Amino acid sequence: MDQAVDMAGQAWPIMMSAGKALIVLVLGWILAGAIAGMVRRRINKTPQIDPTLGNFAASVVKWVILAMVLVAVLGIFGIEATSIVAILGAASLAIGLALQGTLSDLAAGVMLVVFRPYRLGQYVDIGGTAGTVRDLNLFTTELVTPDNVQIIVPNGQAWGSVITNFSAHDTRRVDLVFGIDYGDNADEAMKIILDIAKADGRVHADPEPWVRVTNLGDSSVDLTARLWCNAADYWDVKFETTKTVKEAFDSKGVSIPYPHSVEIQKQA
Incomplete structure (x- = not known):
């Protein structure tokens, strides 16, 4: 009976410590997330600071607070901070080898934020x-x-x-290739493409639209168009210009040939 009472008396402080540690851990996790979110919002509201830095700084703050929470939890179980430092110092080599991939990611994250x-x-x-x-x-x-x-x-x-x-610069060049039949007028086809490009307000006048004959293929004469536009308009200009040129070729009688072969028979 006395032994059971002694065991209960010894277990009670451990349970109390575990309960306190759990409460500190949960509150610390919530507090770390809240403070990290506040840091992110505060930095992102500043126009002079890139939002990338806000997310990175919030991540740093969160992990620093969680590290402090871990030290506090260990302190509840009677492990002093100086003992933790000594243990980490003795185990630094093993930790470094075990977490070398994680440490590499951490160092790379710092480099990505610095050089962006x-x-x-x-x-x-x-x-x-x-x-x-x-x-x-x-x-x-x-x-x-x-x-x-x-x-x-x-x-x-x-x-x-x-x-x-693809988004580093404000402008991008749209490269388009159109194939026409060998019997069609290349100058007329190039003028059609240029007129469509110049009529599109999203296509820049400087550098001016550029259209040239770039290849004599097996089945077609290839015309390459190079158009400059804002980076945000790249895909719209590419898709809509392709459709508009095709429709203009149809109306003007310029054919876009299918791949084909020509058979030549010679008399003996």
Whole structure:
């Protein structure tokens, strides 16, 4: 009986400590999320600061607070901060080896924020993975594809890959290729394309629209058009110009040939 009472007396302080630790952990997690959100909103409201920095700073604040919460939880169980530092120092090599990938992502995240090869809202291709940048935090970059698929790219992989940023500049060049029949008038076809381009208010006059004969193919004479527009108008200009040129060719009698072969028979 006395032994049972002693065991109950020993278990009670442990249960109390565990309860306190759980409360501190939950409150700390909520507090970290709230403060990180406040930091993100405050930074994003400042026009002079890029929103990418706001997300990254919020991520840093959250993890720092969680680290402090962890120290507090260990303190509830009687483990002093100095002991934690000593333990971490003794185990630093093992931790470094075990978390080398995570530490690499962390370092790469800092480099991405400092040099900013891409920012939130830009459309990029990272090592063959393309999408719009939705978030950049301590460890990962989140992309969203045009069909709304989420892609998580580790920062270490992003920093070590070739990054193609389609939104880095305000303007882009639209390259279009139109094939016409060998019997059609190339000058007339080029004038049709130029007139359509100049009539489109989204196409820039400087640099002026450019149309040339660029290839004599097996079945067609290829005309290449190069049109400059704002980056936001790229796809609309590309798709609508293609449709408008096709309709104009139909009305003007300019044919777009199918791939074909010509058979020549010679008499013996």
